[in-house]
Amino acid sequence: xxxxxxxxxxxxxxxxxxxxxxxxxxxxxxxxxxxxxxxxxxxxxxxxxxxxxxxxxxxxxxxxxxxxxxxxxxxxxxxxxxxxxxxxxxxxxxxxxxxxxxxxxxxxxxxxxxxxxxxxxxxxxxxxxxxxxxxxxxxxxxxxxxxxxxxxxxxxxxxxxxxxxxxxxxxxxxxxxxxxxxxxxxxxxxxxxxxxxxxxxxxxxxxxxxxxxxxxxxxxxxxxxxxxxxxxxxxxxxxxxxxxxxxxxxxxxxxxxxxxxxxxxxxxxxxxxxxxxxxxxxxxxxxxxxxxxxxxxxxxxxxxxxxxxxxxxxxxxxxxxxxxxxxxxxxxxxxxxxxxxxxxxxxxxxxxxxxxxxxxxxxxxxxxxxxxxxxxxxxxxxxxxxxxxxxxxxxxxxxxxxxxx
Amino acid sequence: xxxxxxxxxxxxxxxxxxxxxxxxxxxxxxxxxxxxxxxxxxxxxxxxxxxxxxxxxxxxxxxxxxxxxxxxxxxxxxxxxxxxxxxxxxxxxxxxxxxxxxxxxxxxxxxxxxxxxxxxxxxxxxxxxxxxxxxxxxxxxxxxxxxxxxxxxxxxxxxxxxxxxxxxxxxxxxxxxxxxxxxxxxxxxxxxxxxxxxxxxxxxxxxxxxxxxxxxxxxxxxxxxxxxxxxxxxxxxxxxxxxxxxxxxxxxxxxxxxxxxxxxxxxxxxxxxxxxxxxxxxxxxxxxxxxxxxxxxxxxxxxxxxxxxxxxxxxxxxxxxxxxxxxxxxxxxxxxxxxxxxxxxxxxxxxxxxxxxxxxxxxxxxxxxxxxxxxxxxxxxxxxxxxxxxx
Numbered sequence: 001x002x003x004x005x006x007x008x009x010x011x012x013x014x015x016x017x018x019x020x021x022x023x024x025x026x027x028x029x030x031x032x033x034x035x036x037x038x039x040x041x042x043x044x045x046x047x048x049x050x051x052x053x054x055x056x057x058x059x060x061x062x063x064x065x066x067x068x069x070x071x072x073x074x075x076x077x078x079x080x081x082x083x084x085x086x087x088x089x090x091x092x093x094x095x096x097x098x099x100x101x102x103x104x105x106x107x108x109x110x111x112x113x114x115x116x117x118x119x120x121x122x123x124x125x126x127x128x129x130x131x132x133x134x135x136x137x138x139x140x141x142x143x144x145x146x147x148x149x150x151x152x153x154x155x156x157x158x159x160x161x162x163x164x165x166x167x168x169x170x171x172x173x174x175x176x177x178x179x180x181x182x183x184x185x186x187x188x189x190x191x192x193x194x195x196x197x198x199x200x201x202x203x204x205x206x207x208x209x210x211x212x213x214x215x216x217x218x219x220x221x222x223x224x225x226x227x228x229x230x231x232x233x234x235x236x237x238x239x240x241x242x243x244x245x246x247x248x249x250x251x252x253x254x255x256x257x258x259x260x261x262x263x264x265x266x267x268x269x270x271x272x273x274x275x276x277x278x279x280x281x282x283x284x285x286x287x288x289x290x291x292x293x294x295x296x297x298x299x300x301x302x303x304x305x306x307x308x309x310x311x312x313x314x315x316x317x318x319x320x321x322x323x324x325x326x327x328x329x330x331x332x333x334x335x336x337x338x339x340x341x342x343x344x345x346x347x348x349x350x351x352x353x354x355x356x357x358x359x360x361x362x363x364x365x366x367x368x369x370x371x372x373x374x375x376x377x378x379x380x381x382x383x384x385x386x387x388x389x390x391x392x393x394x395x396x397x398x399x400x401x402x403x404x405x
Numbered sequence: 406x407x408x409x410x411x412x413x414x415x416x417x418x419x420x421x422x423x424x425x426x427x428x429x430x431x432x433x434x435x436x437x438x439x440x441x442x443x444x445x446x447x448x449x450x451x452x453x454x455x456x457x458x459x460x461x462x463x464x465x466x467x468x469x470x471x472x473x474x475x476x477x478x479x480x481x482x483x484x485x486x487x488x489x490x491x492x493x494x495x496x497x498x499x500x501x502x503x504x505x506x507x508x509x510x511x512x513x514x515x516x517x518x519x520x521x522x523x524x525x526x527x528x529x530x531x532x533x534x535x536x537x538x539x540x541x542x543x544x545x546x547x548x549x550x551x552x553x554x555x556x557x558x559x560x561x562x563x564x565x566x567x568x569x570x571x572x573x574x575x576x577x578x579x580x581x582x583x584x585x586x587x588x589x590x591x592x593x594x595x596x597x598x599x600x601x602x603x604x605x606x607x608x609x610x611x612x613x614x615x616x617x618x619x620x621x622x623x624x625x626x627x628x629x630x631x632x633x634x635x636x637x638x639x640x641x642x643x644x645x646x647x648x649x650x651x652x653x654x655x656x657x658x659x660x661x662x663x664x665x666x667x668x669x670x671x672x673x674x675x676x677x678x679x680x681x682x683x684x685x686x687x688x689x690x691x692x693x694x695x696x697x698x699x700x701x702x703x704x705x706x707x708x709x710x711x712x713x714x715x716x717x718x719x720x721x722x723x724x725x726x727x728x729x730x731x732x733x734x735x736x737x738x739x740x741x742x743x744x745x746x747x748x749x750x751x752x753x754x755x756x757x758x759x760x761x762x763x764x765x766x767x768x769x770x771x772x773x774x775x776x777x778x779x780x781x782x783x784x785x786x787x788x789x790x791x792x793x794x795x796x
Binding site for chain 1: 451544557561598603619731
C-alpha cells in the first residue's frame with residue numbers, strides 16, 4: 001500500500017489555472033510530490049491539449065487524449081466559468097484555503113479576470129503565486145503568441161542541432177515544455193514553499209519560458225560571448241575519438257557509440273572486427289568534411305550486428321554504447337525502465353486506463369507518484385465544492401445559472 | 406533578502422551529472438562545495454575553452470555551471486582523502502553525488518554511509534540509469550543516455566541519422582529534477598535521512614512528449630522528421646539572413662490560417678492565390694505532400710527577401726506564431742531579452758577569461774530572488790576555509 005501521507009507536499013493545496021504544456025507539467029510535478037491540485041477548467045475555454053492527439057483508439061474527445069492525460073495525472077478538475085461573478089468568487093474562496101496558485105496564461109489575463117497576484121493576496125496574504133508566460137510579463141514582445149517549438153527557436157535551442165549546410169532542426173519536440181520550463185518552475189515553487197515554512201511569507205514568482213530554456217544552454221551563450229562561435233555540431237564532441245550514431249544490421253535500428261581513450265578505441269575495433277591496425281589518431285585527425293568516411297568505415301563493422309547484441313558486446317568490453325531506442329522500445333521492452341517502474345497505468349473513467357510517465361526521481365522514504373490518473377473535464381466539481389462547504393442545492397443553482405461549465 | 410537554502414551546505418562530488426543541480430541550489434543561497442581530486446574536477450577540462458590563455462579556469466562550462474560554488478581539493482583514492490570526505494559528509498545538509506553507482510560506492514558514498522555520518526542529510530544521486538537495476542552500471546555518457554532514453558529516435562533529419570539534442574541535456578535535465586527532489590526533501594522539518602535517486606535516462610524519457618502515448622493508444626511509432634513539415638505551416642523556412650520557425654498549429658483549428666492568409670495578402674505575396682481554396686482548411690489536405698510543396702514554394706518565396714527580424718515583427722504584429730531561429734549571438738540582442746535584462750555581464754574580475762555574458766535567472770521571485778554569479782574558484786581555493794572552519 002503506497003504511503004502517500006509521507007509525501008513532502010501532502011499538506012499542500014494548489015489552485016491550478018495552468019494549461020497546455022509547461023504550466024500543466026509544473027503542477028503535475030507538485031501532484032507527484034503529494035500536493036492536492038485542483039485544476040480550474042471550463043468547457044467555454046478548453047485546455048487545447050484535451051483535443052490534441054493521440055486519442056484512445058484514435059477517436060477524438062475531450063477526455064480521450066493521452067497527451068492531456070500524461071501532464072495532468074493526480075489533479076482534480078472543476079469546471080468554473082470565471083467570467084461570471086459567482087465563478088470568480090468560487091475560485092477566490094478555493095484560493096483562500098490554498099498555498100499555491102499557478103498559471104501560464106498570456107500576461108495580463110489573470111489580472112483581467114480579477115485573479116492577479118494583488119487580488120489573490122487580499123484573500124490569501126501568504127500565497128505563493130506563479131505566473132509563467134512565453135517571454136515574460138512585460139517587455140516589447142510579451143504579447144507575442146508562441147508555443148514550445150517557437151520558444152525553442154527564440155532561445156537558441158533549435159539552432160544548436162543540425163548539420164552544416166542544412167536547416168537547423170532542434171530536438172524534434174517541444175523540449176522547452178517538458179524539462180526546462182516546468183522543471184525550473186517547480187524548483188522555484190518548492191524554494192518558495194521552504195521559505196514559507198520557515199517565515200510564514202508567500203511570494204510572487206514570474207517565469208519567462210524563453211529565459212528558463214536559455215538557462216540550460218548557458219555555457220553555449222557564454223562561449224559565444226568570448227568569441228567561440230557556436231554552430232550546430234551534429235553528434236560531434238570535441239573530447240571524443242568516436243561520438244556518433246551508426247547503422248546496424250536491421251534498417252532503422254541505430255546504435256550510439258562514444259569512445260574517449262585509446263583503450264576504448266582498441267576495444268571498439270576488436271569487438272567490431274574491423275582493423276585494429278588503424279590508430280585512433282587517424283580518426284581524430286580526419287580532415288573536416290571526411291567525417292562520413294570514418295563513419296562508413298565503422299559501419300562496415302556495426303552493420304554486422306543487431307543493435308541490442310552490439311550494445312551488449314561493447315558494454316562488456318567497457319565501451320559506452322546504447323541502442324537508439326524508439327517509443328516502442330522504451331514502452332515495451334526496456335528492462336531498466338521496468339525496474340524503475342517508469343510506466344504507470346492508471347484507471348480512467350471514460351477510457352479504461354492511460355499510460356503515464358513517472359518522474360525520474362525515487363525516494364525510499366516517500367513515494368514519488370500521482371495518487372490517481374488525469375481527470376475528466378469537471379469530474380470533481382461537486383466533490384470539491386461540497387468539501388468547500390456548499391450545499392447540494394447551492395451547487396445545483398450554480399449549475400443551472402451556467403457558472404459550473 | 407537571502408535565498409531559500411541559505412542555511413544549507415551541499416557537498417557536491419562526482420562527474421558531470423551533478424553540475425546543474427548544484428548550480429540551482431547555489432543560486433538559491435546554498436553553500437555548494439565542489440569536491441575535486443588533485444587533477445581537478447572533470448568539468449575543468451570541458452570545452453569550449455576561452456581563447457585567451459590556459460589555466461584551471463579556462464573552461465567556459467566550468468565557469469557557467471560552477472561559478473557560484475566553492476572548490477575543495479580532496480585526494481580521493483588515498484586514506485587522507487577518505488578522511489577528508491567523511492568529514493565533509495558529516496557536516497553536510499545535502500550530499501549531491503553523480504556518476505555510475507559502482508563508482509560512487511567505491512568512493513564510500515551510499516545511503517547507509519551518509520545516513521550514519523549525517524543522520525539528517527539528504528543524499529541525492531544523479532546517475533545515468535538509477536541507483537539499481539540491470540543497467541545501473543552501464544558505461545554511458547550524455548549521448549548514450551539520450552539514445553537509450555528514446556529522444557534521439559525523434560531527433561535528426563528525416564533522411565539522415567539520429568542526432569542528439571544540444572550537448573549535456575541529459576544530465577542538465579536530470580539536474581533540474583534532482584534539485585526539485587532535494588528542495589522537496591528540505592521543505593519540511595525536522596529532517597531525516599533521505600536518498601533521492603535520480604535517473605538521467607528517465608529524465609530523457611519525459612522529453613518524448615506524446616511519443617509513448619502515440620504508441621500505446623494508436624500503435625504508431627513516431628519517427629524523426631527534421632527538414633520536413635508534418636503539415637503545412639509547421640516547420641523551419643529559410644529567409645534572407647537565416648531561418649524562421651512557423652507554427653500555424655492547424656491541428657487545433659484554423660484561426661492562425663486566416664491571419665496568415667491576410668498577412669500574405671497585405672504584403673502582396675507572390676503565388677498566394679494557390680493557398681486560397683477551402684481544401685487548405687482540411688487536415689488531410691494540409692498534411693499531403695502536394696499541399697506542403699505548394700506552401701513551401703509560396704512561403705519560402707515570401708521569406709527569401711526578408712530578414713528574421715522583419716518576418717518576426719511583421720508576423721507577431723498580426724498574432725501569427727512565428728519566431729526567428731536565433732543563434733547564440735542573436736539571443737542577447739533580442740528586444741525582449743534586452744528589455745528584461747536577462748543576460749548578465751561577467752567581468753574579468755569575476756572570471757579572468759572574461760568579460761563575458763551569461764544567462765541570469767530562470768525565474769524571478771520577490772521573496773527569495775535568484776542570486777547566481779559566475780566567479781569560479783581555482784582548484785582547492787576553499788579547502789582551508791571549509792575544512793578548518795567552524796563545522
